[in-house]
Amino acid sequence: MQLLVLLYMVIRKYYMKNKVNADAKCNFKNRSNGSDIDLSKKIEFLFDEKKTYAYKGDNLASALYASGRRVFSRSFKYHRPRGLLCVGGNCPNCLVTVNGVPNVKACEKPVEMEMVVTSQNSWPSLNTDFFSIFDKMGWLMPVGFYYKFFHTPRILWTIASKIIRRIAGLGSISNSFIDKGKYQHSNKHSDVVVIGGGPAGMSAALSAAKYGAEVTLVEKSNYLGGHLRWNRPTEINKIPELDLSITTKLVSFLSAEINKSKLIQVMNNASVFGDYENNLLGILKEKSFIKLRAKTVIFATGSHELPSTFENNDLPGIMLCSAIQKLIRLYGITPCKRAVIFGSSNFIYETALDLNDIGVENITIVDQRKSIEVDIELLDEAKARKIEILFEYTVLKGVGGSDIKGCIVAPLDDFNKSKRIACDLLAISGGFQSNFGLLQQAGFKFRFDSKLDQFIPSGEVKGVFHAGRVSGSESVELDILSGRKAAMEAVLFAGFEVPHVENRQKEIEQLIENNKETSLKEDLNLENKLKQTGKSFICYCEDVLVKDVKTAIHEGYSDIETLKRYTTVTMGPCQGEMCQNTFAKACSIATNVDVDTVGLTTRRPPLIPVPLRAIANPINLVSHATSMDRMHRKSNAYMVDIGSWQRPLHYGDPVKEALSVRNKVGIIDVSTLGKLDIQGVDSGMFLDKLYTHRYSNLKQAKIRYGILCADNGTIMDDGTVTKLNDQHYFVTTSTSGIESIEQWFKWWKVSMKQSVYITNVTSAFSAINIAGPDARNTLAKLTDIKLDTNRFPYMTSIQGKVAEIDVLLLRVGFVGEVGWEIHFPSEYGEYMWDALLSAGKEFDITPFGVEAQRILRLEKHHIIPNQDTDILSTPLNSGAEWAVKFDKDDFIGKQALVFDKNKGLDSLLVGFIMEDQKIPDDGDPVIMDGKPIGKVTSARNSPVFGKGFGLVSLPISFAKEDTPIFIRVNGENLPARVVTSPLYDPQGEKLKL
Ligand code: FES
Incomplete structure (x- = not known):
């Protein structure tokens, strides 16, 4: 029997592979010359296991349509058959899975040889989808049905949500799919960025370049020309400096001019997905993620048909x-x-x-x-x-x-x-709707123009301009002229000169006025059609009907934002491109409020789907090596990325390394700590303002732990502050925090107008931490500095020489043993590492890595920001209230922390130890009475105590010594108990030896 099934499957696979996709009504052979295809080059690919043909230049949508395919996908909720609608990358109807990547728009994906394409959201096949039964069961699924049903008993939702997720939706990613492609990251700058390569964009780019500006013209497709490439050719009214009478010649003319210009760089196949502060644009171009900063931006993003x-x-x-x-x-x-x-x-x-x-x-x-x-x-x-x-x-x-x-x-x-x-x-x-998403992100407001029957931008935003169809133009003449006008305004803003500017402005404005044309007309019948009860779709992506919107309004959701969330209109893959306009008009009719007042929902970045791998882990990530990197690799260290640094995680056995620090002596390369040199008469006052602790009263050579908070009192970073003299401090930060903390310091320095000089010396100085009972004996062999605790107590510093090198010695104790951080010029990294290893040989010195350091610091309950804290962590709920000086006049975050303190804490970060031998993972939940109440932030096995232990964030009522808790480890609830003091050396006596 099994053999028969196997035989059937093999034959079926062979048959499907060799069956040509030709349910043809319009035969593949009947293709004529299209501007984008090359009829002499044939390509073969698979669609749902059937062999399908295309020509070079075809995208998947055109190739499949030409082969006779009419059903491209199944709809989100009702599983209705859906075919090509826009062929412009706006609607959800042609989403397919290509080579394992789901939700690819067929109309935007060029066909490549041997591509494997499969349809989505259907079972068992696209043509025969059993789930299309839901199309007959719409009465069972009224708008917001998942809010209305499945709530009693509660278990019902657990079951229903799984079924709904299985049945409804888009493509799914396969567990075995690994996309190995990496993205190149780059930063670019331009005087003027023009987004959109249609007639308005091309005109704007050429005009801006004419005034001397460097221009980047970003176009999402492979070609310039926009709608002129497919629209029926029309005559052009006379425009100065443009001696053409028909639109067919316009694209080649403008393209040739752009090619000739040395100041215009064209960025094809590039989609702008976000407009961020100060004209920073996020761009996805094939396998590149580009951050483009512009002095000024012109949006010529066009419009799309509805x-x-x-x-x-x-x-x-x-x-x-x-x-x-x-x-x-x-x-x-x-x-x-x-x-x-x-x-x-x-x-x-x-x-x-x-x-x-x-x-x-x-x-x-x-x-x-x-x-x-x-x-x-x-x-x-x-x-x-x-x-x-x-x-x-x-x-x-x-x-x-x-x-x-x-x-x-x-x-x-x-x-x-x-x-x-x-x-x-x-x-x-x-009708048409302007592509306003990016303009909305740039800060423009919109008004509904009833003559144009669409929303168009209103008001002004500094340094941002728009032209063409996105501004409401309806003619090629207006596209060209508005492009010129926007370019003139943009270059003026960017600081370029425009000869006879006032005359030129007047001239263009007059021409624009002369070329304004009759508008397109609205759907005259919309009001009557809203009365219909059949399946009339407003939102194709989410399968939302006109009657659903009316029902939701009847149920009280009359505001566009709540209506959006309740009905999910505009929340699909097209993010409202196809439905926003009709949605607003339908709301207006149903609520008797004008469309302008109904308004638009908000479109935030990213405007298009951006693969996470495009942003994360770039191919050209800058990786820093410390000055001792070569020594670590020679010692077979296992290196890991921490922030932008490569660091040894361990040298083979992290537990042995940790025990060596506890019992003998160890050294760790801590050069990656951020280091800021702060000088100036206001330095103490400045640090008092930034940190929760006080530094102006610190005695010379003393060190104090410090926490930096944001305005809302949450922890940004921590580190130490050492006072070298009244006007000079040495600050350390976390490894990954230095860049943002440096910016933070400089931003406050400018705002506070204080006499402070901030220098980032992270790379200039390397650092080694030597710690353990024999740390003093080892160090003493290399220096004349008196290291006994009377002359060099805990949390003090001395500048002197170690191994003949000028150093700053800080007596600190992150790992809980007597020890020193040795800061010295980076060029001596290898020398210093070797010198310490040689000096410590007789004490059995061991280099230790980040893993041993994490175990040791955890035994002392020392937190690591972003590991043990999250966006809600404050010094108060992280158990560091002692580091907050509420009696200071002011510090950043004070107001919020005072409020929190008066309100009382909801949660607290405390220690725990497991009752049995199992060790939780970072992030495991704490379960009480079947509900999660907290989470483990860090956990390890303690080499000293032989048990799992760590830090856990708990509700305040549980954060008491010896309180029993249960931590879910691999699906099992395991007993643990709360410990509020550090596990190792709770009184900190060893640090002071
Ligand atoms: S049609 Fe795409 S979100 Fe509504």
Whole structure:
């Protein structure tokens, strides 16, 4: 039996691999020349195990559509079949898994040889999806159904959430998938950055360069030209300095000018995903993550077409007009045999003529407008070609299943006179919406322009400008002129000179005024359609219907932000690109509030999905080596990355290393500690303000532990402060904190206007910590400095010589033994390391790594910021209230800490020791009465006590000596008890020996 099954699977696999994907209606062979494809180069790839063909230049969407595929995915909730809609990377309908990477937009992914593509969110197959039963069970899943049901008994939600997650959703990542690709990180600068390579962006880039600015033109596709590449060519009105009369020549003309300019750098295939403070742009370009800083930015991000609202508006075969133009012009595809084209703008006539040009004769235009509102030339042309036109008609319903078969249309004033028109393509155009996401992040406000029927930016933001369709332009002339205007404003802002600036400004503004055109018209029928009860989708990504929005409003969610969270509209993969506009209009109609007041939801970065691996672990991460790095490697140290440094984790046996420090003597390279040299008459006062402790009263040569807090009282970093003299302090910080702490110090220095000089000496000085009962004997062999505790007590410093080298010796005790930090010029790193090892040979000295250090410090309950603290940790709930001097006039975080202190603590970081031999992991939860109440921040096995122990954050009522707790370790609740004092040398006597 098993053999038979195996045989069947092998045959099936062979059959599927060799079956060509050709459910063809529009045959693959019928391709004509598209601007993006090369018909002489054929490519083969697999889609759902079937062999499929493409031409070089095809993306997955065009190749699959050309092969006859109409269903590309299954919808999020109802598992309805979905086909191509926008072919512009905006909608969720063509998401597929490519070579193991889920949720790739087929319309943006170029086909590559032997690509393995699979469909998502269906079972057992895309064409036959058993879960499509949910399409018939919509009554069981009203809006917000998971809030309404599954709450009693509570276990119900645990079960239901697992089922819902399995059934609904997008693609899933396979456990075995490993993406080995690494991202190159880089920083770039530019005078002017223009985002968007359409006519407005190209015009802006050329104008800015003409005034002498260095320009970076960022374009998300491989080509410049934007919508001009697929739109029907039109005539251009006369524009100064542009001697062209037709749009077809415009792209090649502007591209050639840009290529000629030495000041313009074009960044193709690059998507800006975030606009951060001070014109810092986050950009993803293939396998690169680029941080681009600009003096000024021009957004020419264009606009995108929107779908219309009617019953079954999501059927495969219903496509935006711009999508059809792309299939025709870019990919040489004839998309249908019989088309209905629906909308309220001249754009539907242009699409009809485009289809007719390539041989589609059977076309009906359903125009919601009166005939007199139509461009007369387009109308005459359509009539001349015998295209049927229904004026003041609307589409009520799409008809079909996994493919469109026709649509029901009716006069706007009488839905009862409806009729059915057969078609295999329903082209729709529900208007346009500016691509405003980045502008919103840049700080622009938006107003709803009822004439343009879309939200457009209003007001000003310093150093940021916009042009073209994103600003509400509707013509090529306006694109070009607004690009020039934005460029002029941008270069002026960036400090460049514009000759005769006032005249030029006036001239452009006048031209812009002359070129303003009649706007596109809104969906006249939206209000009536909102009354329909069928499946009319507002949000394609989240499968949210018009009636869902109405129900949610009826249930009290009338504000756009709460409505968004309740219905999940705008929360899908397109982040509202396709639904934001209709959503706001539907809310406006349902609540009787104007669209402007309804407003927009917020779009935060990242605007597009950014793989975590693009940001983390870059290929060119700067890795610092200490001056003793070579010695560690010679001793076979196991090196790890800590912050941006390479450090020895251990030299083979961390437990032995820790015991050696406890019983004999050990040395550790601590050069990676951040080091700041603070000088100036106000240094003491300055440190008093930044740290919670007090330093102005510190005696010369004394050392004091310090905690740095943010304004809200949470811990940023810790370290030591040594007073070298009244105007000179030496500060150490954590290894990973130094860069941000240096910035923090400098920011406060500027704000406080104090006489303080801050120098980062982290790399200039290396440091070794020598610790253990024989540390003094070892060090004494290399120095004349008196090391006995009377002359060199704990938490003091002396400057002198060790092994003939000038050093700063700090007597500190992070690992809990008598010891010194030796700070010295980095060029002597290897020499000093060797000298200490030689001197300590007779005491059996051992180098120890970070792991042994972590064990030893944990036995002393010494915290490591960001390991034992999180974004809610303060000195108070971390058990370090002793380091906060509330009697100081002021320090950063004081107000918040005073408030916390008066309120009383909710939680506290304390120690614990396990009752049995098992050791928890960092982060394991503390479970009481079946509920998590706290978490282990650090845990290790103590070589001294032979038990698991560590630090744990607990509710204050549990943070008492000997309180029994249970820690969940590998699914088992194991007993432990609270210890409030350090496990090792609780009185700190050994440190003072
Ligand atoms: S259509 Fe994508 S979030 Fe609504």
